[in-house]
Amino acid sequence: MQVITKITRQKNNKERYNIYLNEEFAFSVDESTLIKFGLTKGKLLDSFEIDEIAYEDEIAKAFNRASSYLSYQMRSEYEVKKKLLDAGFGESVVLEAIRKLEKLGFLNDETYSKALLETSKKTAKKGPMAIKQDLIKKGIDKKTLEKTLKTFTYEEQMQLAMQLAEKTVKMNSNKTPTQIKQKIQDVLIRKGYSFEIVNEILDQIQLEREDDEWYELITLQGEKIWNKYVRKYEDKQLELKVKQALYQKGFPLEIIERFIDEKREKE
Structure with missing residues (x-):
């Protein structure tokens, strides 16, 4: 058994504390770990408790690293997990940190997928197939991915695709109708719209020349x-x-x- 003889707050990080056992520095912990284990001067610790505290503190570190990462923008679970693993945290520590983030509502793949869908529609006018590829790259599971894409209605797709087509027409005023239609098809396919949508747009667009x-x-x-x-x-x-x-x-x-x-x- 070892006894805590001193606890001091770190100068450069006010949320971390240095723990001294038998008058010697032993380890540092996050404030949340300090509170959870009731670490106070005079408390006795055995080797099992010390290992448990170290493990819990790793989770706290991973949680804080992930929270900082999420503060800039929304992320998927896959992105957060990769970030923490790349930072050197162990698999079990990462999973515990992710569970904590999910429980607190800081990490939710369904919410993230909906946000990515809306952003992709508004800023880039992307179609379902392009958005699907983006979601796959972010590690979104198939069930969540399909549920999200179902909210992207045919009417919305037609509206966005027509806006892209009209923009393409304006940008290619020095081209023939045949050339413009080819440009429209290329743009819509590249943006992730189906051939059904593309053909419907090409049927509707008017490109007569005098x-x-x-x-x-x-x-x-x-x-x-x-x-x-x-x-x-x-x-x-x-x-x-x-x-x-x-x-x-x-x-x-x-x-x-x-x-x-x-x-x-x-x-």
């Missing part, structure tokens, strides 16, 4: 294509290559013919 707009577009894009091929091909072969390239970009044949005729007249 003749003068077509001519402006083909003048802009056609010149680049013409200059690209003019050094490689001659006469009919040049015209064929230019026609193919412009047709693939969605230009009507009559507009393409007009452009090529004018190019020939200028030569």
